[in-house]
Ligand SMILES: Nc1nc2c(ncn2[C@@H]2O[C@H](COP(=O)(O)OP(=O)(O)O)[C@@H](O)[C@H]2O)c(=O)[nH]1
């Protein structure tokens with residue numbers, strides 16, 4: 059005999075068409091594969107979306123079609139007047155008798171998981187006025203006898219939440235406002251707590267699920283930080299080589315290796331973004347676009363540098379205190395005029411804005427034996443600003459992905475208010491980072507504990523940005 063203790067909680071998300079049922083399922087199941095549509099009635103079959111952690115189902119949600127003929131269904135139920143303890147049998151009788159009836163397919167689809175034991179989550183749109191037409195739906199749900207709660211979603215800007223609360227209070231012992239597009243992780247957990255209260259038997263498993271889900275969430279942060287660390291390390295230490303046809307490199311060959319080098323770093327960035335989108339279960343959207351952000355804002359563009367790079371002043375302070383600004387470093391920073399050092403530095407530091415010359419990423423060297431084959435080599439990265447641009451872009455991307463609702467279907471657009479770097483990077487963080495950046499740039503081996511240390515800096519940054 060199967061033990062009831064191992065049955066995970068199930069919830070059927072039901073309501074009128076186009077009230078955000080699928081959006082709520084998407085958010086609660088942490089799944090962006092749920093079909094969401096502007097067209098009412100586009101969901102015709104119930105669909106199950108389990109939230110799984112390490113192969114264990116924490117809970118399962120059913121997305122369902124909206125009510126279509128609630129009044130008729132209710133009229134049928136009411137013809138069979140029975141005491142309250144028998145009402146759910148009448149609902150089952152309705153399902154059995156109308157299995158082949160085209161007209162009631164939507165109602166049957168949505169009632170089936172409830173009759174099979176799922177708790178009810180009834181969804182309404184609090185931006186539309188309450189109306190009596192919802193009463194038949196709520197009455198039918200009451201007939202099932204299953205534990206239930208109502209969620210008020212605000213799709214539009216108008217607000218009828220108070221009147222909805224009064225009406226829903228007659229039918230549901232628990233009524234909550236929940237916006238699937240904007241809910242953060244805490245609101246998500248709070249809702250789970252409420253869902254647990256629906257059924258005494260669910261309190262223990264749902265509470266256990268919440269703990270597991272929190273751990274899972276923390277792991278997603280850690281994995282993201284690890285991916286960003288790997289990205290920065292690989293990009294800064296990358297070396298590109300090109301065999302030469304002659305003794306010396308032609309201008310084209312120099313151009314070619316520079317181009318290959320940049321392409322490789324762009325690839326590293328894109329791969330890391332995809333990995334992070336996968337970590338946060340947002341990989342579905344990748345079918346629509348390459349990556350969630352930065353469409354058209356190249357890693358090596360002036361625009362990207364001015365948004366994500368350090369200012370000259372920050373660069374000089376960071377570089378100098380990190381001991382990394384040697385003659386060569388300064389050359390790479392300022393386009394090859396070490397002579398600027400001295401009196402001109404004051405003027406530079408005084409200036410605002412970001413300095414960036416992307417012709418100056420790293421040296422291009424001709425290597426090889428005297429008479430044998432020669433090759434061109436570029437890398438590791440020498441430019442002092444590049445690590446910050448790369449890192450800030452990665453953190454921006456990860457923070458957007460980590461806080462993105464799984465109910466959003468629109469293509470993400472790059473959008474940023476005030477300076478992004480200021481939100482998380484103060485001088486002391488910058489100095490800590492610089493220590494690692496110069497190590498990564500050196501191409502020397504990076505020890506496990508150093509990588510961990512950098513990872514924890516990134517983890518803290520990511521959380522600070524999201525809060
Ligand atoms: N702005 C906004 N739009 C929402 C919200 N919830 C749902 N929508 C939109 O409303 C439409 C219907 O949502 P959907 O979840 O498919 O509703 P369903 O028919 O009840 O499953 C979709 O275009 C959603 O993007 C919300 O909280 N805010």
Ligand SMILES: [Mg+2]
Nearest residue numbers: 079080093101
């Ligand atoms: Mg739907």
